Amino acid sequence: MNRLTNKHIILGVSGSISAYKAPDIVRRLQDLGAQVKVILTEGGAKFITELSLQSISKNKVHRNLWDEDAKLGMGHIELAKWADAILIAPASANTVANITLGKADDLLSNVILANDTPLLIAPAMNLKMYQSHALQDNLSTLVSRRIIIIKPESGKQACGDIGIGRLAEPSSIAKQVASQFISTKLTGKKVLITLGATIEAIDPVRFISNHSSGKMGMALVNTCLEMGASVTCIYGNITTTLNAKSNNISIISAQQMYTKVMDSITGQDIFIACAAVSDFSVKNSNNQKIKKDGQNLTLELIPNKDILADVCKLKEKPICMGFAAETQNILKNAQKKLKNKGCDVIILNDVSKADFGFNMDENEVVFLSRNLNKKIAKNSKQKVAKKILEIFIKECL
Ligand SMILES: Cc1cc2nc3c(=O)[nH]c(=O)nc-3n(C[C@H](O)[C@H](O)[C@H](O)COP(=O)(O)O)c2cc1C
Structure with missing residues (x-):
């Protein structure tokens, strides 16, 4: 069943080595029926090209907060209004910290602050970074704000270490986004x-x-x-x-x-x-x-x-x-x-x-x-x- 039909998903891609998996995530969301727009952070752009994400998503990739082409110049508000859900995958430790602090110094953080739809975050990083007190405290704060954390998996990491921190599988990430839209509020009516x-x-x-x-x-x-x-x-x-x-x-x-x-x-x-x-x-x-x-x-x-x-x-x-x-x-x-x-x-x-x-x-x-x-x-x-x-x-x- 295409549980994301007619749904608009913003995918935030930040500076993790696993950003190379972002096109696969776009595909999985599309397979479930979603339309996807990508926001690429400066860190994310070091790992994956705008062109790849644009070709796969079939939409312009958004990178700049200062977008003069946007209606009234307010691209961040337009994007937040467009979204039915926002997914950040991969979410770097830096992006997680920015969201926790409520920073608003790039396009992604501004869209997140202006957002009133489900926000899902899939962290991906080295196991020591993932296990650090700072990162874990930040994730706990985000959970208390009803932000959904898609847990990373364990396994061999890009740096050679073995342990938790690998980005969750793209198909599983897409399914968790889709699950946000299952509602039973009118079941039986x-x-x-x-x-x-x-x-x-x-x-x-x-x-x-x-x-x-x-x-x-x-x-x-x-x-x-x-x-x-x-x-x-x-x-x-x-x-x-x-x-x-x-x-x-x-x-x-x-x-x-x-x-x-x-x-x-x-x-x-x-x-x-x-x-x-x-x-x-x-x-x-x-x-x-x-x-x-x-x-x-x-x-x-x-x-x-x-x-x-x-x-x-x-x-x-x-x-x-x-x-x-x-x-x-x-x-x-x-x-x-x-x-x-x-x-x-x-x-x-x-x-x-x-x-x-x-x-x-x-x-x-x-x-x-x-x-x-x-x-x-x-x-x-x-x-x-x-x-x-x-x-x-x-x-x-
Ligand atoms: C080669 C390399 C790989 C990196 N991989 C990760 C990673 O997997 N996860 C992470 O949280 N940060 C990683 N970083 C650090 C981030 O890229 C860095 O914190 C950056 O400022 C993140 O920016 P952003 O959150 O705005 O995208 C890596 C840095 C380098 C140089």
């Missing part, structure tokens, strides 16, 4: 998620729809699956890829989505209404293509049934999360939606912004419940989905 845009026919060739891509909904599907849920995904028009592990049901119109949701809702623990459902459909849409005749054409629109509101009215209703895409009075409108529909959570999406939201890869939202109003900062939709679900689990389950 059934989740129904709607996503994408509905299409309301005007005639056989024309329709009314919207800009929804389904990317935010798919990020929620993927995250729920990773957390152990069994997921049903009812999707309209999307520009993203479905996950084969969910039960996927295709619909076109809002009416079809309504029917499929109501058919599938019994027994669901959680309902996430992320689809951009048309509020109106065309009354008496034409069976034949409407011909132009130089006259004005008036379409009569009739309101569609409100899927979320009707699910919330069910006697045995699941816990419900809705999305509110707003362009004005955004907080007030979302609070109204939360109250009027009787749902448990509203995720407020300000779709008036050009750089995130509809059809973009990034999003910035507000998590609204009766007791909570929490902004989730702009990040990839995958990361925003994870944050939404973590708060949701804490607040609602």
Whole structure:
């Protein structure tokens, strides 16, 4: 199973003789489905070339804190935001000491300070260096900060000594990274998620729809699956890829989505209404293509049934999360939606912004419940989905 699919891993390579194994680590992470970006320290670059790591990772290798090509010149923040986990392998004694002290004098140490994802460290060094009080004290401090230490192995070392300090096997390192993403937070839960845009026919060739891509909904599907849920995904028009592990049901119109949701809702623990459902459909849409005749054409629109509101009215209703895409009075409108529909959570999406939201890869939202109003900062939709679900689990389950 590719347990790192869609995951972004930063591999920090520091100045140990075993840095020659870094390309193999990149490969093993990729074999599990990860995308990998490498940060090479000055010490690391003495042992392995940037070109090797760039060729294998298929990404630019990052070495410089002072990166003028980065957005606003802040490459360290961009990299930290991109990562789902950071692995340092090999981690030199010097890098371990820098992290323990919280130093910020090169790119890797800055990214680590700005990071809020799992950090794994695989030390590799001569056995006396590994056994030194200083190194062991530093590792204990890092463990107390919930940093994961991937223990080195025993054996013949580059210097000729025999003992502990050899870098753990690349395949074992990759597996330990993957294990960070195994979660049982939603094991045993059934989740129904709607996503994408509905299409309301005007005639056989024309329709009314919207800009929804389904990317935010798919990020929620993927995250729920990773957390152990069994997921049903009812999707309209999307520009993203479905996950084969969910039960996927295709619909076109809002009416079809309504029917499929109501058919599938019994027994669901959680309902996430992320689809951009048309509020109106065309009354008496034409069976034949409407011909132009130089006259004005008036379409009569009739309101569609409100899927979320009707699910919330069910006697045995699941816990419900809705999305509110707003362009004005955004907080007030979302609070109204939360109250009027009787749902448990509203995720407020300000779709008036050009750089995130509809059809973009990034999003910035507000998590609204009766007791909570929490902004989730702009990040990839995958990361925003994870944050939404973590708060949701804490607040609602
Ligand atoms: C030939 C050679 C091999 C080295 N191997 C290691 C090693 O395996 N582990 C280690 O912690 N340091 C090793 N060092 C020392 C580090 O390279 C040195 O502490 C360096 O400053 C680390 O920089 P960095 O942590 O910024 O990458 C070695 C040094 C030399 C000259």
